[in-house]
Structures are given as structure tokens and as C-alpha cells.
Amino acid sequence: MKKLNPVLLGAAMLALSTLSAPAASPIKVMILDGESGGAYHKWQLITPVLKKELEETGLFTVDVATAPKAGEDFSNFKPDFSKYQVVVSNYDAANWPDDLKASFEQYMKNGGGLVSVHAADNSFGQWTEYNKMIGIGGWRGREEKSGALWYFKDGKLVSDDTPGRAGKHGRRIPYQLTTRDANHPIMKGLPSQWMHQGDELYNSLRGPGEHMTVLATAFSDPANAGSGHDEPMLLVTSYGKGRVFHTAMGHDVNALACVGFIVTLQRGAEWAATGKVTQKVPASFPNANTVSYRTDIAAMDPLYKNGLNGLDSQPGAGGRGPGRPGAPPVPPPPAK
Numbered sequence: 001m002k003k004l005n006p007v008l009l010g011a012a013m014l015a016l017s018t019l020s021a022p023a024a025s026p027i028k029v030m031i032l033d034g035e036s037g038g039a040y041h042k043w044q045l046i047t048p049v050l051k052k053e054l055e056e057t058g059l060f061t062v063d064v065a066t067a068p069k070a071g072e073d074f075s076n077f078k079p080d081f082s083k084y085q086v087v088v089s090n091y092d093a094a095n096w097p098d099d100l101k102a103s104f105e106q107y108m109k110n111g112g113g114l115v116s117v118h119a120a121d122n123s124f125g126q127w128t129e130y131n132k133m134i135g136i137g138g139w140r141g142r143e144e145k146s147g148a149l150w151y152f153k154d155g156k157l158v159s160d161d162t163p164g165r166a167g168k169h170g171r172r173i174p175y176q177l178t179t180r181d182a183n184h185p186i187m188k189g190l191p192s193q194w195m196h197q198g199d200e201l202y203n204s205l206r207g208p209g210e211h212m213t214v215l216a217t218a219f220s221d222p223a224n225a226g227s228g229h230d231e232p233m234l235l236v237t238s239y240g241k242g243r244v245f246h247t248a249m250g251h252d253v254n255a256l257a258c259v260g261f262i263v264t265l266q267r268g269a270e271w272a273a274t275g276k277v278t279q280k281v282p283a284s285f286p287n288a289n290t291v292s293y294r295t296d297i298a299a300m301d302p303l304y305k306n307g308l309n310g311l312d313s314q315p316g317a318g319g320r321g322p323g324r325p326g327a328p329p330v331p332p333p334p335a336k
Contacts, residue, residue: 033064037139043092053256081104082110115244121137132237133242134237195260263282
């Protein structure tokens with residue numbers, strides 16, 4: 001009887017075990033939505049886009065939890081956060097019942113993950129622990145007592161105690177991001193500078209800034225209701241054993257169609273859930289001068305067929321975009 005070569009046998013067994021081994025379990029994600037500060041943040045359109053962008057990686061399975069609106073009954077809204085490795089927040093509410101806040105705080109302290117998308121950093125202005133989680137935020141009553149302004153100056157993150165309300169932005173136009181921590185897992189392999197599709201560039205955000213690392217900034221141009229500072233656009237924080245990825249980008253479906261937004265969302269969600277990033281940077285990632293844009297995502301907005309229409313027709317009063325309180329109305333298009 002012919003003897004089997006032990007080296008070849010070992011290799012065959014290894015190959016068989018590799019083929020038969022079950023795939024790694026997908027990361028369980030909850031997208032939280034249900035309310036925004038106004039009609040200008042269309043959470044009903046944003047959630048399906050976030051879900052698609054996460055699920056297309058093959059790394060995530062996504063459930064959606066839609067919270068009651070302000071003033072409605074929260075007694076039956078008791079999501080089991082512990083079932084999920086990361087909560088992606090597409091949610092802007094003023095407050096939560098104390099028991100719900102305590103449940104989420106415990107989830108994060110125990111090692112949960114949070115991804116805060118755009119207006120989610122407007123949420124819960126008076127919830128101290130939430131402000132610690134997200135590092136900085138705007139609107140919802142935030143002012144100097146909520147924490148310092150944070151921005152980059154001379155290449156370094158600085159805090160600024162100048163009094164005033166938190167949260168401004170100008171017109172939605174493309175802007176350039178600058179990577180500030182190239183060694184962080186979310187940012188590894190990304191260009192030092194890259195363009196983002198037309199979006200609100202938040203400025204004058206305030207908060208405690210505890211355990212916060214700014215990953216990327218964008219210059220907030222005074223010519224577009226800006227602060228004149230390099231403002232944090234991507235950042236991470238820790239809260240207890242939990243990890244938070246915070247992106248200030250993503251006002252609408254058009255902004256979410258930017259490849260830069262998609263890739264940083266996907267990588268940020270993986271990092272918030274696991275502390276690692278296994279995804280490669282695609283060749284389509286934008287560079288310092290060129291926007292990279294996915295029309296399949298943009299077309300998820302029913303108004304896509306009408307065109308971008310200049311993104312915004314005019315800057316909002318006080319740095320607020322059209323549709324926000326105190327902003328001038330958007331004029332109707334000229335008659336044809």
C-alpha cells in the first residue's frame with residue numbers, strides 16, 4: 001500500500017478545513033431614525049441609503065429601529081441595544097426618557113459602538129453623557145456651557161472658549177478634506193487630501209472633546225458663512241469601553257453618494273464595532289482635486305431626476321441653510 005506524503009496530507013487537510021470553516025459572523029448593525037430637527041433633514045430618504053452602503057460590503061447585517069416622534073408615547077420603544085455591535089444614528093431628537101438614556105449609556109460603557117451621521121450630532125443638546133460620546137455637536141441649545149469650540153490651528157487641535165451658540169454652515173458646495181491622523185485604522189491608505197461632494201460644512205461645533213481624536217478637517221470659508229477655521233469633519237472618541245465614529249458629512253442623498261463619504265462610513269462602522277478595519281480603499285476614492293460620485297446612490301433620491309439645481313440657491317441667514325429656522329425661503333425657479 002502506497003504511503004501518503006505527510007506534508008501533502010497536512011496541506012490537503014488544511015485546505016479542506018479552510019473550505020468547510022464557516023464564514024465570520026456578520027457585524028450586527030442597528031440604524032436608529034425617526035425624527036429630525038426639521039424637514040430639511042429627510043431621515044426617511046437617508047436611512048435606506050445608509051443601509052445599502054453598509055450591506056453592500058458583505059460585512060454587516062442591518063436592522064432599522066424607528067423611534068417615536070417628540071411628544072409621542074415611548075413606553076413601547078425599548079430597543080435591545082446589546083443585540084448589536086454598532087448603532088448608526090440617523091436621528092436628531094431633543095430628548096429621551098431617562099430609562100432609555102440609561103440603557104444606551106450602559107450599552108456604550110459595556111463596549112458598544114456608535115456611528116453619528118451628520119445631524120445626529122445635533123441631537124440631545126442637554127444630555128451630558130451623549131455629548132461626551134460624540135465629542136462635539138451643534139444646535140439644540142448648545143452654547144459655551146456645553147463645551148469649547150474645537151478646530152485645527154497651525155496643524156494642531158485647539159479648544160476655544162469664545163462664547164456663542166454652537167452650529168453653523170453655509171451653502172452646500174464641494175469641499176476638500178485634509179487627513180489629520182493617517183495612522184488611524186479608518187484613515188490608513190486614504191489620501192492626505194480629498195474632495196467631498198456638495199454638502200453642508202458644519203462649523204462652530206461645541207462639546208467636551210473628551211477622549212477625542214480628529215481624523216480629518218475641512219476649511220470653513222468665511223465667504224460661505226464659515227468660521228475661517230479648519231473644522232473637524234471626521235473624528236473618533238471612546239466612552240467607557242465603547243467606540244464612536246462621528247462624521248459631520250451627509251446632509252442628503254446627494255452628499256451620501258460621494259465615494260469618500262461611503263468609504264469612511266463603511267470603515268468607520270467596522271472600526272466602531274470591532275476596533276479594526278479590514279476593508280481596502282477602492283481605486284475610485286476621490287483625490288485632492290476631483291470629486292468621486294456614485295450615481296446609483298444619488299438616484300435613490302426621488303428628486304434626482306430634477307438635477308442638483310445648484311445645491312442651494314443662496315446662503316442661509318446666520319449660517320443656516322435654506323429651510324432651517326431663521327433662514328430665508330428658497331425662491332421658486334423662474335417660469336419657463
